[in-house]
């Protein structure tokens with residue numbers, strides 16, 4: 001996930017390929033008398049749709065940055081190492097709707113996709129992941145929709161991370177909206193495994209043998225043991241500010 005999210009202020013920012021998909025999502029009317037105006041209407045609708053997720057990401061990201069700064073000042077502790085994010089591309093949105101056998105519409109996208117806005121938080125220690133979760137969910141403007149704890153319950157692949165789907169309110173020019181954001185929290189070690197496995201297996205169109213899958217899962221177990229040991233070393237040297 002590179003830091004790709006940006007506020008799109010102009011319809012001209014969309015590529016020709018994206019425009020074709022946006023026409024489908026926004027229900028382009030082939031019989032509209034003014035085809036150029038109809039295309040503009042579709043691009044505008046998509047622009048407004050996408051920016052809601054950009055705005056929600058910015059709010060959550062700011063909350064996380066404030067936490068990071070305050071922990072540094074009050075406890076001299078780096079509660080998180082980095083924050084990364086992305087907004088799901090038009091192509092991925094359409095791909096996921098197709099996978100779910102749903103018509104390509106903006107209404108379907110906002111109703112069933114909870115990871116259009118995605119934020120990834122990388123921590124040094126496992127305990128920090130849960131502390132960030134607690135602090136974030138204690139905020140008035142953030143409510144939990146769904147949590148998947150793949151640290152306590154790793155995926156069969158060996159994948160570990162804490163996934164939160166939260167909802168945050170975005171105050172717009174003409175209305176207030178609740179917008180979902182997916183937050184993935186993981187340690188540096190978990191992130192390095194996930195990054196490699198993503199290419200080697202998760203997104204590998206050819207698949208991999210059971211033996212390779214097992215080896216990858218073994219690597220994840222070793223990494224998890226190391227995380228636990230590093231956590232213990234940290235605790236023995238510095239204790240915890242909250243203890």
Ligand code: GTP
Nearest residue numbers: 115148155157158159163193194195197198199202
């Ligand atoms: P997606 O359609 O990929 O978004 O999955 P999902 O909506 O069923 O949700 P899930 O919680 O399974 O996964 C969400 C995200 O977690 C994925 O997009 C990946 O970024 C990450 N992820 C989940 N499982 C794995 C895995 O086995 N390996 C790796 N590398 N990443 C994973």
Ligand code: MG
Nearest residue numbers: 115116118182
């Ligand atoms: Mg996803």
